[in-house]
Amino acid sequence: MLQHDNVVARTGRPPGRAPGRGASRRGFLAGAAGVATAAASPALLTGCGSGGGSGGKLTFWNQYAPQRTEDPAVQRQSQWFIDLVDQWNATHDRQIELVFIPNATYTDGAKLPSAFAAESGPDIFLISPGDFLRYYNGGVLTDLTPYMDREAIADYGDSLETRTVDGRVYALPMEVEPLAIYYSVSAFERAGLSEGDIPTTWDQLLDVGDRLRGNTRAGLAFDTEPGYYQNFTWYPWMWQGGGEVFAEDGSVTVNSRATRQALQLWQDAVQFGIAPRTMPAAGDLLNAFQGDNVAMWQSGIWEVASFRAHAPDFEYGVFKLPVPEGGSYATAMGGWAFCANAQGKDPESAAEFCAWALGTMDERCIDRMVDWCTVAKTDMAPRESVLELGEASGGYDFWAMKKFRDEIFPGGRGEPRYPPVVYKALSDAIQGSMLAGRDVAGQAERAEAAIQAYVKSYEGASLI
Amino acid sequence: MSETIAPEARTDAPGGAEPRRRERRRLSRKHREWVAAGLFLAPDVIGLLIFVAVPMVLSIALGFFQVSGFGSYTWVGLGNYERMMNDPLFWDSMRITGLYVVVLVPVLFCVSLGLGLLIKQKLPGMAVYRTALFLPYVISLVVVGLLWKFMLDDQVGVVNRALRSLGMEGESWLGDPKFALFSVIAVMVWVMMGYYMIIFLAGLQDIPAEYYEAARIDGAGPWSTFRNITWPLLRPTSFFVLLMSTVAAITGGLDLIFVLTNGGPANGTSLAIFYIYQQAFGFGEYGYASAMGSFLVLIMVAFSAVIFAVTRGGRFDNDS
Numbered sequence: 001m002l003q004h005d006n007v008v009a010r011t012g013r014p015p016g017r018a019p020g021r022g023a024s025r026r027g028f029l030a031g032a033a034g035v036a037t038a039a040a041s042p043a044l045l046t047g048c049g050s051g052g053g054s055g056g057k058l059t060f061w062n063q064y065a066p067q068r069t070e071d072p073a074v075q076r077q078s079q080w081f082i083d084l085v086d087q088w089n090a091t092h093d094r095q096i097e098l099v100f101i102p103n104a105t106y107t108d109g110a111k112l113p114s115a116f117a118a119e120s121g122p123d124i125f126l127i128s129p130g131d132f133l134r135y136y137n138g139g140v141l142t143d144l145t146p147y148m149d150r151e152a153i154a155d156y157g158d159s160l161e162t163r164t165v166d167g168r169v170y171a172l173p174m175e176v177e178p179l180a181i182y183y184s185v186s187a188f189e190r191a192g193l194s195e196g197d198i199p200t201t202w203d204q205l206l207d208v209g210d211r212l213r214g215n216t217r218a219g220l221a222f223d224t225e226p227g228y229y230q231n232f233t234w235y236p237w238m239w240q241g242g243g244e245v246f247a248e249d250g251s252v253t254v255n256s257r258a259t260r261q262a263l264q265l266w267q268d269a270v271q272f273g274i275a276p277r278t279m280p281a282a283g284d285l286l287n288a289f290q291g292d293n294v295a296m297w298q299s300g301i302w303e304v305a306s307f308r309a310h311a312p313d314f315e316y317g318v319f320k321l322p323v324p325e326g327g328s329y330a331t332a333m334g335g336w337a338f339c340a341n342a343q344g345k346d347p348e349s350a351a352e353f354c355a356w357a358l359g360t361m362d363e364r365c366i367d368r369m370v371d372w373c374t375v376a377k378t379d380m381a382p383r384e385s386v387l388e389l390g391e392a393s394g395g396y397d398f399w400a401m402k403k404f405r406d407e408i409f410p411g412g413r414g415e416p417r418y419p420p421v422v423y424k425a426l427s428d429a430i431q432g433s434m435l436a437g438r439d440v441a442g443q444a445e446r447a448e449a450a451i452q453a454y455v456k457s458y459e460g461a462s463l464i
Numbered sequence: 465m466s467e468t469i470a471p472e473a474r475t476d477a478p479g480g481a482e483p484r485r486r487e488r489r490r491l492s493r494k495h496r497e498w499v500a501a502g503l504f505l506a507p508d509v510i511g512l513l514i515f516v517a518v519p520m521v522l523s524i525a526l527g528f529f530q531v532s533g534f535g536s537y538t539w540v541g542l543g544n545y546e547r548m549m550n551d552p553l554f555w556d557s558m559r560i561t562g563l564y565v566v567v568l569v570p571v572l573f574c575v576s577l578g579l580g581l582l583i584k585q586k587l588p589g590m591a592v593y594r595t596a597l598f599l600p601y602v603i604s605l606v607v608v609g610l611l612w613k614f615m616l617d618d619q620v621g622v623v624n625r626a627l628r629s630l631g632m633e634g635e636s637w638l639g640d641p642k643f644a645l646f647s648v649i650a651v652m653v654w655v656m657m658g659y660y661m662i663i664f665l666a667g668l669q670d671i672p673a674e675y676y677e678a679a680r681i682d683g684a685g686p687w688s689t690f691r692n693i694t695w696p697l698l699r700p701t702s703f704f705v706l707l708m709s710t711v712a713a714i715t716g717g718l719d720l721i722f723v724l725t726n727g728g729p730a731n732g733t734s735l736a737i738f739y740i741y742q743q744a745f746g747f748g749e750y751g752y753a754s755a756m757g758s759f760l761v762l763i764m765v766a767f768s769a770v771i772f773a774v775t776r777g778g779r780f781d782n783d784s
Contacts, residue, residue, distance in 0.1 A: 277639025
């Protein structure tokens, strides 16, 4: 019997293969593997590639555009970015390409930090105040001051405070988003409450919340999930009692009466069952209001656009944050800012773009910002001239926007730019007192100790 | 023999020397098989080297640097490990991970084994049950997280609604530190039980039917049959499930935590893997995160070694 092995041994070729000069099966497989590897290598390498974009285009990472969506509010925002970049590209040699990063990935995710860690960050990107110091201290923010009009810098006023180091501007805000409390008119009416019962003090806030709560309805919703956003929504309660994380001289002052009473307010709201331990409707404010799962909710001005787009018939109200006894009104104001990567492929052009888009006194620049703050979104404008033009053009005529403009916005403070260790110490104090019911004094003390230890070895721009 | 070869080797005739030289260079059959084996293994080995071994080595090395997250690396030696030893949040996360592993692994083991025993029964429609029970495993953990977030909602979640309909008080399953970790464990068991159920089913089907037949003839009851036949003969499968679920519990669950609780409430679900992720990608502390990651790997290896030692690697008592 002719064995397979015998054929191979005798002829050096597998059975069934005719003798000749053709490639062996092994040779073919080896060759194919080589070709496949060669073909796949560039794809694999580019898969790990940079955020530097194709060709010589500057990349602009953002969470707005370009995206396809049925949501009219999101469509308007996306179109604003597309128009902005089209206008630039039509008049400048250095072209820009928009890169859309979904919100969750952009703000809380690993996308932006990973790109910078791999030294392939985008040329232009959006940044929130909470991230400012980390990127500034990392040396990746370009000084935008030389590209801006002096008049425009003055026009920004206090809005630039948390984006400035030693008088130099490193990020340009496109919006200002103050916090307030939204409420359901229907829930108020069913509880026998009216506009006259809108709380102006913390005690009233808890009382009203208590009257509004039900089995499936939270009286008042504070943010419950640990993160930069929760801290952002908590700061005004601390500020209202005169509390600060850092004093003017840079010393740590977090363990104060004001901090403790702010922590106590949130703890009481949860412990008395007025505020829920998790966000109603998984954090979807509109659904929660429409489903009658919440009566009052602390949130920002951006919700006006959401109501307008998705629940235009829902009857809601908004009021400024109540103050503690002996305290004074304050609210926190967030908002995104443009910045240019100092390690990008053309930092000068990127900086020029940021300044051209938001930092000149040119009429088109101001119109563009009015459009963003009052048409594409519902925000307060970060510049005085934009705010005035927005008012003149009727951008703040809608009752809710007027309320924000006249009552809520004045007295607002920019979101602090605390680095991660400071954020985490405060977050732990908020979470520990609010949800674990721990002693507020101990939490404030622990936060102060952690921040003090950090500040001793901190090297970088001013924390305030 | 040498006399026969030697004259041939000296042959310098133009037509005869070249084929012989080629013949001498040809590899033996054994060597050719080695080469073939190497070529077949190469894609996997190269993949493992590039995507596992190299990143692992780099990660261990990164643990000795302070990394700014913007391209700056500063040698700190054991500085990150010292910091880790003095970081109460890290040790809190280790404690939570310990509790998570100690509860999750046995519960998952028992539920999966129980389901494996149930679906081994020959009943009509069993394929449907098997598929239904396996289904959660193929769903993305992010989707699972969102799904359960709604189901465990304080006010309108089905769990609390069901409790209220029975006259009981609803709880904040994800917002109360007393319950949050156990809620995450329950969701994880729901996700993973189908996979380990199938593994157990395969193990159960490997046990010869004759043994059960003999036990039945000897009058053994269900418990006695399980204890004396099923359990001992499932040892290799049990070992596999125990090892894999322990490793998965120590190093996994990040995506579920991320969606369900984001590490809250009050760090109550901040597993070590979540804390490491937060330090790396939230705070840009890549060096510190790498040091903690390396430490976690050491813990995992130690656990695996203990499991190997205690179960004798899943071998039967009479195996050498």
